[in-house]
Amino acid sequence: MKAKSISVVNAQYISNYKVKLFFNDSTVRIIDFGVFFQKKNHPQFNKYKTISNFKTFKIDQGNIVWGKDWDLIFPVYDLYKGKIIN
Numbered sequence: 707m708k709a710k711s712i713s714v715v716n717a718q719y720i721s722n723y724k725v726k727l728f729f730n731d732s733t734v735r736i737i738d739f740g741v742f743f744q745k746k747n748h749p750q751f752n753k754y755k756t757i758s759n760f761k762t763f764k765i766d767q768g769n770i771v772w773g774k775d776w777d778l779i780f781p782v783y784d785l786y787k788g789k790i791i792n
Contacts (some may be wrong), residue, residue, distance in 0.1 A: 712786050713768025719761050727770060735788050740787055742780075742790050750777055 716728040717755045723740035743755050754772050763772050770785070772778035780790050 711768070712782055714770050714782060717763060717766075717770050719763075722757070723760060723783070724771055725763065725770065729786055730768070733786065735785065737785055737788065737790060739790060745791060753790055754778055 710731070713730045714727050715730050716727075718726040720726055720736060722738075723743060724736055724738045726734060726736050728734050739760070743751070754777070760772070763770050765771075766776070769776075769779055769782055784790060
């Protein structure tokens with residue numbers, strides 16, 4: 707029997723850079739993306755440091771993504787485990 711892939715089915719903005727993620731197995735995690743923005747400085751990502759831009763995320767194909775062309779995306783399994791950077 708094939709294991710079910712983990713995917714994000716919904717996301718809710720909480721505050722600052724925190725987002726509540728809902729996964730397809732009923733797991734819920736609150737992820738603080740602020741740590742990522744503190745450690746990563748890149749022109750492609752910097753526009754999402756502005757909260758109004760950060761809040762424009764969407765769910766697409768089981769991922770939380772920012773931007774029309776997936777400017778910012780994180781591995782779903784890492785989000786599921788509650789981590790976003792090494």
